Amino acid sequence: MPEVAEQQRGEAPAQTPPRTPEQPEKKGGLSPAVKWTIAVVVLIALVIGGFMYWSYASVRESTDDAQIDGHIYPVSAMIDGTISDVLVENNQFVQAGAVLGHIDPRYYQAAVDKARGDLDVAMAVAKENRTGIPIATINTTTELSGAESAVAEQNAKIATAERQVAAANERLATAQARVREIQANAAKANSDLDRMKPLVAKEEISRQQYDAVVAAAANANAAVDSAQSQVKEAQQDISVAQAMVDQERAHMAEVRSRVAAAKSGPQQVAAKQAQAESSVAAVQQKQAALAQAEIDLGYAVLRAPVAGLVSQRNMEIGQTVAKGQPLVTIVPLNDLWVTANFKESQLKNMRPGQPVDIDVDAYGKTYKGHVESIAAATGARFSLLPPENATGNYVKVVQRVPVRIFFEPNQDPDHRLRPGMSVIPTVLTK
Numbered sequence: 001m002p003e004v005a006e007q008q009r010g011e012a013p014a015q016t017p018p019r020t021p022e023q024p025e026k027k028g029g030l031s032p033a034v035k036w037t038i039a040v041v042v043l044i045a046l047v048i049g050g051f052m053y054w055s056y057a058s059v060r061e062s063t064d065d066a067q068i069d070g071h072i073y074p075v076s077a078m079i080d081g082t083i084s085d086v087l088v089e090n091n092q093f094v095q096a097g098a099v100l101g102h103i104d105p106r107y108y109q110a111a112v113d114k115a116r117g118d119l120d121v122a123m124a125v126a127k128e129n130r131t132g133i134p135i136a137t138i139n140t141t142t143e144l145s146g147a148e149s150a151v152a153e154q155n156a157k158i159a160t161a162e163r164q165v166a167a168a169n170e171r172l173a174t175a176q177a178r179v180r181e182i183q184a185n186a187a188k189a190n191s192d193l194d195r196m197k198p199l200v201a202k203e204e205i206s207r208q209q210y211d212a213v214v215a216a217a218a219n220a221n222a223a224v225d226s227a228q229s230q231v232k233e234a235q236q237d238i239s240v241a242q243a244m245v246d247q248e249r250a251h252m253a254e255v256r257s258r259v260a261a262a263k264s265g266p267q268q269v270a271a272k273q274a275q276a277e278s279s280v281a282a283v284q285q286k287q288a289a290l291a292q293a294e295i296d297l298g299y300a301v302l303r304a305p306v307a308g309l310v311s312q313r314n315m316e317i318g319q320t321v322a323k324g325q326p327l328v329t330i331v332p333l334n335d336l337w338v339t340a341n342f343k344e345s346q347l348k349n350m351r352p353g354q355p356v357d358i359d360v361d362a363y364g365k366t367y368k369g370h371v372e373s374i375a376a377a378t379g380a381r382f383s384l385l386p387p388e389n390a391t392g393n394y395v396k397v398v399q400r401v402p403v404r405i406f407f408e409p410n411q412d413p414d415h416r417l418r419p420g421m422s423v424i425p426t427v428l429t430k
Helices: 002-008 032-057 106-201 207-263 265-298
Strands: 060-062 066-070 073-076 081-086 099-103 301-303 308-311 326-331 336-343 355-360 365-374 400-407 423-428
Touching: 066 423, 099 326, 106 207, 106 265, 336 423, 355 400, 400 423
Parallel strands: none
Antiparallel strands: 060 423, 066 336, 073 326, 081 099, 099 301, 308 326, 336 400, 355 365, 355 423, 365 400
16 A cells, blocks of 8 residues: 555555566477377367267267157046036046046936836836737638638538428429429319310219219319419429528628638738847847937946046036036056157167166156157157149258157156156167
8 A cells, every 4th residue: 555655655666676688488288299298188189089089979969859758648528418527636646446426417317217117117028019910810810710610510501491492492493393283173174164164064974973073173272272382382492591591601601700810810920930030139229318318327437447636627616517528637657668750860870779868857866768660750740731842943851750768667767757857868870
């Protein structure tokens, strides 16, 4: 501070004493030999380092365009209904088959009960139809046999009646011939009587002869009346016999109708069999309806398809949901892999099975893995709008191909890895 004060007062600083001839001048820097030695050492170090880096990098391919992937299982509503309870929270671990919640099952339980009742009715109808087949078969056989016997019996009755009609016709013909004969005799007797009347009046013949002629005429007329009565009786017999024939023929028509009905028995049995088969099909339909109702009732219980963490829970008690609506997502953490998008120029020596070092950005830890497969096309080909180069304005862009890398087992016992995490995989290609 005194020196500063003196300078401020304008006083000149002290002069450095001059160098005496006895003191030699000091030279700065390194000698040329040392400089050359250092340069050679540095150059050798750079060559060795470059060779080592080239040796390291030439057998390794790495990219930072890579993420952890895994299966994500959405659980959706398979039926319409109302959420009755929710049993899980986000980020909760659940086992496979664990109940996540319920949809109100009362409507679907009623559908199951109705389907079961319909099935019971259909089974009863099918049983009844099956029982009716042998009964119809027996009845058909019995009726056909009885109808055929009745036909034979009725034919015999008709033949008997027709014979009676023929006999009555013969008796009628005989009676009519006798009538004609007796009428001729009566005419002769009456003629004799007419001739005798004037003779007896003149007493040319005796009264006894006349009485004999009168008696003969009376007997002849009586015989005519008797013969005519027999003719009427024969005609009545014919009418009665013909009526019997008509009656028996009417009975025959009834019997033939019975025969026709009995002969249609096989068709009736076939109809019964078809009805039984239809009832069996109805039973199968009701069984399918019951199975569908039971499946719908089972869907009222929401279960985890796999073991994993609950995510994106989108259901609350009392919420009305529709079929197909996403309700919750299960993310398993025991089946993860890496999807690395390598440049196409990096795939020359890459093959499935090659070892991989996987650096996880989140934990700063390196995991071991291996190349599982290389995608069948570039990522651009699977994009929503694949690039089109048909316009002629072509600019070559290095494409990236997705490569799937699997983790070696038993490296993440705490399940700290998550799908979507960024990683840097390094593939040892040789």
